[in-house]
Amino acid sequence: MELNEIRNELSVRGKNGIGFLSSAVVIWSLITFIFLQSFDIQQKNIYMLFSTGLMFPLSVLFSSFIKADWKLKNNPLGNLGLFLNIAQLIYFPILFWGIIHHPNDAILFFAIITGAHFFPYGWFYHTLAYYIMAPVISVFMLFLGLYLDGEKLWLIPLSMTIGLCFLVFWNRLDYKKKMI
Template identity: 25%
Template sequence: MKSLQQLQRELSISTAKGTPMLYAGILFWFFAGLSYFFIPEDIRFWVYIYGVGIIFPLGILISKILKKDMFVHDNPLSSLAGLLGAMQILFIPVVLIFIAKNPAIIPYVLAVLTGAHFLPFSWVYQTKWYLIHSFAVIGIALISFYIPNGMMVFLPFALAIEYSIITCFLSLEVKRLKAMQGTTSSI
């Protein structure tokens, strides 16, 4: 039977520590930021609502292009990672309340909810980067709340940059894991 550490290492390599989903998040936040310049204010929040719904299928498409397996069927931690990602669906009632009461803060709400959901991935993938990512996303969201037009301009572009940085660090970790795996298998 494989150890927990072996399962985590194998999942990390197979899924590239979930970076295909982060790539999708980068695209989402970047294009959501661009919407400020091209889409009227009264319908802009719909870009966020529909856009956030595209992240998962886009992440799966990116994983196929990168030849990463986001559904590692022979690893029980894959189901856990899937459940942790799927918990975002449970936030829909919160988002619906904000759509009805104050749609202008939808970018802030989505940032905080997505930022919080990344926290347990630090354990699944045995990395500090998801922990840092979780707090950074929420910190950026808080800062954006106090900047004029911060939620519409600063927040999405800052998150696209922050996601990109975290993705680079996670990718480096995956390369190290692959190198270690190659070293140990040749012994």
């Protein structure tokens, strides 16, 4: 089987990772809600970290709901998606440093890390959506962070949620095109 055929199979069977992206939409919506509260910034950051614990259970739920096969045991690249997702955790020391030394910027670090980690999924799922949205999200978050004050930090997770919704929509269109 040719590499592009393998990647297209990953795209179709895994539905471009839409189950995981949908989970991220819920989590970033929850983070937006957290940052709209009157807690101090340390509390918000702790709750933000705790909310990420929902990622895997929600992803399994959404994937089963849309009938996406993200395990892909018979595909030689099947485990690569898991490694690409785990790779994001390697950037978490930057986030922890931000929480400790620059707590108001931790949400910005997290948003940039999340946006940037989508880039290799463009190759994995053989879709432009991830290739384009990863740098768009990361750079947009940077500019948003440069111009926000501490009172409007909720705009970062809200913008992330909107970007993720767009990514879900674009990946769904790509998936449907591949099904034809």
